[in-house]
Amino acid sequence: MATTKFKGTDVELLGNEVKVGDKAPEVTVVNSAGLADVVVGGAQGVKQLIIVVPSLDTGVCATETRNFNARAAKLEGVKTTVVSMDLPFASGRFCAAEGIDKLTVASDFRNKDFAKAYGVLLGGSVLAGVTCRAIFVVDANGIVIYKEIVPEITEEPNYDAAIAAAN
Template identity: 65%
Template sequence: MATTKLKGNEVNLIGNEVNVGDTAPVVTVAAKDLSDVQVGGEKGKAQIVVVVPSLDTPVCAAETRKFNEEAAKIENAEVTVVSMDLPFAMGRFCTTEGIENLTVGSDFRAKDFANAYGVLIENGPLAGVTCRAVFVINASGVVTYKEICPEITEEPNYDGALAAAKDATSTSCCGTCQ
């Protein structure tokens, strides 16, 4: 069972553990306008999937602003921030913060994303929401980078995630040839 920490206290993560080299599960989350947003799978471009507990916290807000800024610099990539926030709250956050270079997706309906990617917190004060994580998926739908942040209250390794995203967009290989 995977774990992370919340303010130094270990919490368990449940769901299907996805690792580098795995095919990224295709999951539907709700956009800020309640339309469907597909995350994972083969899209013909790189995907950066940023997982946060809630946009309504300083660390999650800072992380989302950073990925919004950096997303505009990466060609042939899309960034989706996934949390359990209600779509309306996500929309308000994006409007207030000027978030325009990424998509937000709410996993509030059935926690399908959290379970499919193994990022659902099982115990502790944040039980039932997602931990802090970043997945990079290449154009062929394969996970090329994974970071489950060791401490939920701390920001991810931006340099590592962004370098992996650039690498995931820099190849013309579909990943199926040997």
């Protein structure tokens, strides 16, 4: 059983654990801009940087998304997507207010298909039902080449390692 921590307490991660070397599950999430379907994972002919956050309505998630928005502008040929459980309307407002325009911000609110397929759904805790904080880099052929489950949900990920894997 995979776990992460929330304020020092172990939290179980539910779903199918995806590991480096695995085929990245292809999952449809909802874009915050226009409620269009967005496919993440699978073989898309380009690298994918998939950033998973619990909610854009928290300081750490907002900071992380702003940082990746700035860094994504420098990545060539990489599809960058932030996935959370936030409603698309709320994440759309966040993007508009924060100038998030170099990456796609999407929601897994409908069926939690992404969270279950990637093993990032938080189980029994006060945050049950949202995602943990994680990063996946998927190569053009749909293989996971980098994964980070941030050990403590309240902390930021290793930006440099994720960007290096995506380059």
